[in-house]
Amino acid sequence: MRLKxxxxxxxxxxxxxxxxxxxxxxxxxxxxxxxxxxxxLDAGTGIRNFGDHLINNGESVKAFLLITHPHWDHxxxxxxxxxxxxxxxxxxxxxxxxxxxxxSAIIAxxxxxxxxxxxxxDLKARITFIPVKEEQEIPVYGATARIMxxxxxxFTVGYRLDYKGKSVVYISDNEPFDRAVAPSxxxxxxxxxxxxxxxxxxxxxxxxxxxxxxxxxIHDATYTPEEYIDRVGWGHSHYLFTLRVAAEANVxxxxxxxHDQNHSDDKVDDILKKCKKxxxxxxxxxECEAAIENSEIVI
Ligand SMILES: [Zn+2]
Numbered sequence: 001m002r003l004k005x006x007x008x009x010x011x012x013x014x015x016x017x018x019x020x021x022x023x024x025x026x027x028x029x030x031x032x033x034x035x036x037x038x039x040x041l042d043a044g045t046g047i048r049n050f051g052d053h054l055i056n057n058g059e060s061v062k063a064f065l066l067i068t069h070p071h072w073d074h075x076x077x078x079x080x081x082x083x084x085x086x087x088x089x090x091x092x093x094x095x096x097x098x099x100x101x102x103x104s105a106i107i108a109x110x111x112x113x114x115x116x117x118x119x120x121x122d123l124k125a126r127i128t129f130i131p132v133k134e135e136q137e138i139p140v141y142g143a144t145a146r147i148m149x150x151x152x153x154x155f156t157v158g159y160r161l162d163y164k165g166k167s168v169v170y171i172s173d174n175e176p177f178d179r180a181v182a183p184s185x186x187x188x189x190x191x192x193x194x195x196x197x198x199x200x201x202x203x204x205x206x207x208x209x210x211x212x213x214x215x216x217x218i219h220d221a222t223y224t225p226e227e228y229i230d231r232v233g234w235g236h237s238h239y240l241f242t243l244r245v246a247a248e249a250n251v252x253x254x255x256x257x258x259h260d261q262n263h264s265d266d267k268v269d270d271i272l273k274k275c276k277k278x279x280x281x282x283x284x285x286x287e288c289e290a291a292i293e294n295s296e297i298v299i
Contacts, residue, residue, distance in 0.1 A: 001166055001299040003216065004030045007046020008291040010173070010222050010236070010258035011073050018264035023293020025049065026073035027172050027258065029218070033163055037141040038063040041159065041170045041218075046293065047077035055082050060089060061125070064140050067095035068172045069156035070106045078107065079116050089125035094138065094145070096155045097131040104129045132157070134195065148210045149195055150174040152235035153187040160210060166299050169214040169251070172258055175234070176241040177203040185233045204245070211249035216299050218291065219245055221256035224271060239275050247284045255297075256290040 007025030014024040026044030033039065040047065040063050054061055061083035068074055083089045095103045107129070108120040120127070132138060132147045134157075139145075143163035150158045151174055158171035177196040182188065182203075199206040211217050222236035237245075239256060246254040256275065259268050272290040279288050 021265040043078040048080040051081040087124040208248035
């Protein structure tokens with residue numbers, strides 16, 4: 001498998017001279033299986049450049065688009081994904097329904113006439129939706145995708161793809177679950193809280209298990225531990241927790257992801273340096289890197 005990052009920034013695009021090296025687009029990654037079968041992880045603003053790249057290559061597009069959750073930074077690029085406008089292309093969009101709204105409506109509504117000039121039904125590509133549930137497994141070409149609720153406001157999921165003995169886990173947004181804090185967080189879903197509370201002594205065990213032995217883990221590392229103190233309940237990890245997930249799960253490679261909107265390139269460099277030092281001093285065996293827009297990984 002091969003993976004390319006097209007957007008690595010969390011929450012909001014951050015153009016400007018201080019974010020040029022890591023990139024300012026919000027989450028999107030291109031995962032290629034053998035024979036180039038295409039899986040797209042999230043449709044943040046990075047998907048616009050990716051779509052243009054596909055068009056420039058003259059590639060007809062047949063793809064699975066796995067959406068972690070419909071917060072803006074994960075769907076905002078979709079209306080600008082040019083392959084969706086082209087007849088003959090096929091997109092299968094995977095994500096969760098809400099109790100009060102199905103996935104297709106969730107995606108369509110960001111293109112409501114009030115917010116956008118073109119509606120979902122005007123797109124020429126054949127678009128189908130697969131609403132998924134916690135712990136469900138779905139075939140994605142020859143791979144298997146597994147789904148798990150993570151600790152983030154709304155019904156947010158992580159994806160694990162297993163393919164020919166290799167595995168990739170994508171958890172873009174996830175906060176350490178704390179039993180003492182969780183009851184006070186009214187914007188987190190009760191169903192998700194119950195799943196974590198039932199997970200064992202450490203409620204985060206379900207995340208560790210989900211990532212078990214992955215060849216590649218892409219995980220939220222939005223904050224420093226110092227910043228996190230004032231951002232409990234915002235739905236994101238500090239890097240020490242991210243490292244812990246990788247260590248507990250015995251992954252081979254970790255990519256820090258969803259860089260904070262306020263972090264300059266130099267700040268991300270500094271975080272990566274601290275993480276590498278931490279990995280060494282704790283005797284962790286995985287490789288740790290920070291996701292960079294336009295960089296590629298062979299898995
Ligand atoms: Zn996000």
